[in-house]
Amino acid sequence: MIKKSAYAVIVAGGSGTRMGTSVPKQFLEILGKPVLYYTIEAFLNCGVDCSIVLVVPAEHELLAKSIVAISSKPSSIQVIHGGATRFESMKNGLSFVPEDAIVWVHDAVRCLVDQSLILRCYDQAIELGSAIPAVAATDSIRVVEDNKHKVIDRNTIQLIQTPQTFKAAILKQACQQEFNPSFTDEATVVEASGKEVFLCKGSYDNIKITRPADLIIAEQILSQRLK
Numbered sequence: 001m002i003k004k005s006a007y008a009v010i011v012a013g014g015s016g017t018r019m020g021t022s023v024p025k026q027f028l029e030i031l032g033k034p035v036l037y038y039t040i041e042a043f044l045n046c047g048v049d050c051s052i053v054l055v056v057p058a059e060h061e062l063l064a065k066s067i068v069a070i071s072s073k074p075s076s077i078q079v080i081h082g083g084a085t086r087f088e089s090m091k092n093g094l095s096f097v098p099e100d101a102i103v104w105v106h107d108a109v110r111c112l113v114d115q116s117l118i119l120r121c122y123d124q125a126i127e128l129g130s131a132i133p134a135v136a137a138t139d140s141i142r143v144v145e146d147n148k149h150k151v152i153d154r155n156t157i158q159l160i161q162t163p164q165t166f167k168a169a170i171l172k173q174a175c176q177q178e179f180n181p182s183f184t185d186e187a188t189v190v191e192a193s194g195k196e197v198f199l200c201k202g203s204y205d206n207i208k209i210t211r212p213a214d215l216i217i218a219e220q221i222l223s224q225r226l227k
Contacts, residue, residue, distance in 0.1 A: 012108035133202035
């Protein structure tokens with residue numbers, strides 16, 4: 001397989017609303033280091049030489065740069081400002097990625113992403129053009145419509161994660177569309193442009209830090225990995 005240059009666009013635009021903190025989730029600490037630190041390190045040490053474009057709100061630029069400064073490869077990271085929506089922030093980051101690269105787009109608060117998942121996405125994107133990590137639903141699921149609800153087969157449900165990974169040219173072309181509220185992630189943007197996207201095996205450890213309990217889970221997993 002021919003290797004391609006790799007870029008990670010890490011989108012760090014979340015707030016602390018559901019966490020109940022005034023500090024955005026990506027800056028909360030686990031084992032003495034910010035969530036964002038672990039996310040950055042996962043890509044810097046994934047086994048593929050990559051550059052990182054870190055997309056942050058302007059008001060948190062200095063804080064983000066202080067985290068970059070303690071990373072293992074600060075020279076490989078560029079900090080830029082995000083936009084009003086996830087789509088705009090991703091598009092801003094993508095403007096620093098060459099057409100012929102493979103690009104991961106990743107949530108800053110998914111700090112438990114590991115090397116095997118990152119490389120699995122990279123390899124599939126080279127082969128198929130995209131890799132959208134997903135895991136099967138394990139809970140019973142009901143759909144609510146018009147104040148009524150019905151159960152659906154959980155075996156037909158896939159829970160989507162990041163890093164959503166593409167040949168950069170495919171995602172760049174898709175981003176020429178006008179924003180649509182249906183763009184909930186990069187996969188929906190690419191699909192709206194008429195391109196098929198391909199799922200790949202995700203990881204149940206690759207949780208999104210959203211609520212206080214998630215920090216406890218992340219601390220336990222990271223403690224085991226750092227032993």
